[in-house]
Amino acid sequence: MTTTPQEHAVRFAGAGAVRRLAWPSTRYCLIGSAVAIAAVLPLTCQSFVIFQLTEVMIYGLAILGLNLLTGFGGQFSLGHGAFFGLGAYVTAILMQHYDVAYYWTLPAAGGICFVVGTLFGLPALRLQGLYLALATFALAVALPQLLKFHGLEGWTGGVQGIVVDQPDAPDFLPIDPDQWLYYFTLAVLLVMFAGAANLVKSRTGRAIMAIRDHPIAAAAMGINAPLYKTLTFGVSAFFTGVAGALGAFAAQFVAPDSFTLFLSISFLVGLILGGMGSLPGCLFGGLFVLYVPNIAQTVSRGLAGAIYGVIMLLVIFVMPSGAAGFTRIAWAHLSRWRSRRTQVNNLIEGRTP
Amino acid sequence: MMLDVTGLGAFYGEQQALFAVGFELDAGQVRTLLGANGAGKTTVLRALCGMVRTAGDIRFDGKSINGWATEDIVRLGVAHVPEGRGTFVRLTVEENLQLGAMTRRDHAAIAADIERIYDHFPRLKERRTQQAGLLSGGEQQMLAVGRALMLRPRLMLLDEPSFGLAPLIVEELFGILREVNRETGVAMLIVEQNAALALEFAEYAYLLETGRIVMNGPAATIAADEGVRRAYLGY
Amino acid sequence: MQLLLQQVMAGLANGAIYACVALSVVMIFLAIDHLNFAQGEMATFSTFIAWQFIHWGLPYWVAFIAVVAVSFIGGIAIERVLFKPLHHAPILASLVGFIALFSILNSGDGYIWDYTIKSFPTPFGNKPLFGSVLIDTHEAGMIGVTAMMLGLIYLFFRGTRLGLAMRAAAANPESARLVGIRVGWMTALGWGLAAAIGAVGGMLIAPVVFLEPNMMFGVLLYGFAGAVLGGLTSPAGAVIGGFAVGVIENLAGTFIPYVGRDLKLTIALVVIVAVLMVRPSGIFGRAVVSRV
Numbered sequence: 020m021t022t023t024p025q026e027h028a029v030r031f032a033g034a035g036a037v038r039r040l041a042w043p044s045t046r047y048c049l050i051g052s053a054v055a056i057a058a059v060l061p062l063t064c065q066s067f068v069i070f071q072l073t074e075v076m077i078y079g080l081a082i083l084g085l086n087l088l089t090g091f092g093g094q095f096s097l098g099h100g101a102f103f104g105l106g107a108y109v110t111a112i113l114m115q116h117y118d119v120a121y122y123w124t125l126p127a128a129g130g131i132c133f134v135v136g137t138l139f140g141l142p143a144l145r146l147q148g149l150y151l152a153l154a155t156f157a158l159a160v161a162l163p164q165l166l167k168f169h170g171l172e173g174w175t176g177g178v179q180g181i182v183v184d185q186p187d188a189p190d191f192l193p194i195d196p197d198q199w200l201y202y203f204t205l206a207v208l209l210v211m212f213a214g215a216a217n218l219v220k221s222r223t224g225r226a227i228m229a230i231r232d233h234p235i236a237a238a239a240m241g242i243n244a245p246l247y248k249t250l251t252f253g254v255s256a257f258f259t260g261v262a263g264a265l266g267a268f269a270a271q272f273v274a275p276d277s278f279t280l281f282l283s284i285s286f287l288v289g290l291i292l293g294g295m296g297s298l299p300g301c302l303f304g305g306l307f308v309l310y311v312p313n314i315a316q317t318v319s320r321g322l323a324g325a326i327y328g329v330i331m332l333l334v335i336f337v338m339p340s341g342a343a344g345f346t347r348i349a350w351a352h353l354s355r356w357r358s359r360r361t362q363v364n365n366l367i368e369g370r371t372p
Numbered sequence: 373m374m375l376d377v378t379g380l381g382a383f384y385g386e387q388q389a390l391f392a393v394g395f396e397l398d399a400g401q402v403r404t405l406l407g408a409n410g411a412g413k414t415t416v417l418r419a420l421c422g423m424v425r426t427a428g429d430i431r432f433d434g435k436s437i438n439g440w441a442t443e444d445i446v447r448l449g450v451a452h453v454p455e456g457r458g459t460f461v462r463l464t465v466e467e468n469l470q471l472g473a474m475t476r477r478d479h480a481a482i483a484a485d486i487e488r489i490y491d492h493f494p495r496l497k498e499r500r501t502q503q504a505g506l507l508s509g510g511e512q513q514m515l516a517v518g519r520a521l522m523l524r525p526r527l528m529l530l531d532e533p534s535f536g537l538a539p540l541i542v543e544e545l546f547g548i549l550r551e552v553n554r555e556t557g558v559a560m561l562i563v564e565q566n567a568a569l570a571l572e573f574a575e576y577a578y579l580l581e582t583g584r585i586v587m588n589g590p591a592a593t594i595a596a597d598e599g600v601r602r603a604y605l606g607y
Numbered sequence: 608m609q610l611l612l613q614q615v616m617a618g619l620a621n622g623a624i625y626a627c628v629a630l631s632v633v634m635i636f637l638a639i640d641h642l643n644f645a646q647g648e649m650a651t652f653s654t655f656i657a658w659q660f661i662h663w664g665l666p667y668w669v670a671f672i673a674v675v676a677v678s679f680i681g682g683i684a685i686e687r688v689l690f691k692p693l694h695h696a697p698i699l700a701s702l703v704g705f706i707a708l709f710s711i712l713n714s715g716d717g718y719i720w721d722y723t724i725k726s727f728p729t730p731f732g733n734k735p736l737f738g739s740v741l742i743d744t745h746e747a748g749m750i751g752v753t754a755m756m757l758g759l760i761y762l763f764f765r766g767t768r769l770g771l772a773m774r775a776a777a778a779n780p781e782s783a784r785l786v787g788i789r790v791g792w793m794t795a796l797g798w799g800l801a802a803a804i805g806a807v808g809g810m811l812i813a814p815v816v817f818l819e820p821n822m823m824f825g826v827l828l829y830g831f832a833g834a835v836l837g838g839l840t841s842p843a844g845a846v847i848g849g850f851a852v853g854v855i856e857n858l859a860g861t862f863i864p865y866v867g868r869d870l871k872l873t874i875a876l877v878v879i880v881a882v883l884m885v886r887p888s889g890i891f892g893r894a895v896v897s898r899v
Contacts, residue, residue, distance in 0.1 A: 331707040335693065
């Protein structure tokens, strides 16, 4: 059945994907205030809350990686937990076996994930939709098995995994390691979100979206689809790999069972609930992934999974396009209401509209 | 009056696409809806089939069908050959035709009708067990028309049947449509961008511009009026 | 050589299970144009209900039929309550629906029936078939029932108007409406069928893998793999794919060095992905040709 590119984009990613990415000044104000609040928070909160906020950011970043691939690139992945785990393990191995300073492990983790992601993207070119899902699914299932494999135990630490030392704050800053990790993660997050925003707005970003919406037309326009699609995989893996590295610092260890299929699915759920094709939505997704399983457990240990499922359903029924879509629709209604109010007021007071 | 439309408005979400559109069609009549790209012609047909949100009055056999589900409107005997043909690409040619008769119960007559369609469109008979998606544009259009005919409709709505087809095929297709109208008395409302073709085929024409009907009249009169042709129809 | 033959037969025996699951996956795909990720959990839940009926004293075949009927209705209910509201949402929103369903059913049956492993009766007995050590009566029964289901389903989809209507509704809902098909109800029916087929599969598999909430998890992966391998549009392909996956998995585990039990699933999936690279629609699947 023929769908126009418009219809396809809207069906795939919700209303957000079609709107031009205009950034009015209100947006910049909101972001500015959010960053300011984020910068101040750890000075006022308990250690545990700081840790959780750090995790939200880490998951948000991981979901951002998936968003670049699925939301903007239109390619499906059930395997991003594997890139997260790969990034984490690269960090752990470099720090524990090779004494590499923690900040250098980030580019290394990202870089290796980029390479693996690109390599994975190559055969993935031949697979569409469900078949790609199966391939990425295989990736997600394979990683824990490979990590536990006794042939590689010298490197991976087998089932036990590897312990990771939490990075210390630099000497000149009077904050504890938890707070330092928070700021470090925040800085990395801001840089990478800015990078992602730039990518999406750029010609490359538009080419990628063109490929998502109408691959044949895009190819006819001379866009090198295989190149872009493969690179998208690589970049997406890069983002999630860096998040994995940060995750290793936060958890202070890496083990195969931390990176199962469940993690991949959680990322995907977080992405959809946050709103595909939305950058801020990723943070909402991160919040969901972190808090809701815990909430479900506290409500009822035995039915935790069921409660998790029910909450997911409630969220998706109320916000079918995710939190981002919901905010957009709410904002649109609000502006319309306000402009109608102004029109009415103008009429009442005799002003020309 | 079989089909009577007054004050029809149609909406895509918040956007209004049709404004106070009115027209009518009686049994056996062939009328055409003309207009440039984006005028709203397809929207009119979709509105008749309950595929978009509407306001106003649509009456079929005097009964208001506003707000009816597409499936129920079809059961009144309205067959829509949509834009893009709407072929079931994964199913065979024969299955596509059988689907056209989905709401009928007279099995023997259905089988006879399929043979009659093959008589009209021999090329379809050659490909009866092939996947419909493999057919050429012209063949798919014929299949779409055939599928619509399987309903034994009282009203056929055709959305740009000439689109993307070679002139010879178009001639063939319209010849068959003429024959069908003569044989079975099915009324037809044809939406076309190819105004010359449509005005030759239909008895009466409506001109649509940005969602409003700006002119209507017997096809011959409109075709003869050079001013109208130049202003609205581009030739 | 003897080892090879043994492993092949063992693989085929496992494969019967995967074939059954693969068949339900494809049937559902044909009916609703989606992979049902919660298929396994629906089947497990149905099997638990069957266990409960049997526990309450119902004879096996009465319980069997009752469960199939209950599952059919349950499937329709799930579609109307859960997926119909998500119809107008972005495509991936339904994915959340599937995951939620999975979660709810999995946790639910653990809560109601607890996590202890239960045995499930088989109407076919467990004696070796005709004295052969390679296959026993239950496995033969499993293959037989699967084949019968395949036959019935083939007849239904190819030979009846309702089956055609369902296929059409799944393939192209808008065009289906234009020929008068009530697409909403076709989808609901498809789900009902899916649930019923899944229930049969679950009841056939439980005697072999034992009944517990995560019973279908591993099996489902192989079932999906088999369905994809055989081609998602071909029920016969799904069955063959299921058997193939069983054999591949066993042979990989036995003959590829260093693999052992740990990487069996990985290897199986790698092989399947490799096949898909060569034939993207699966071995028997019909490629959807779309003209630009």
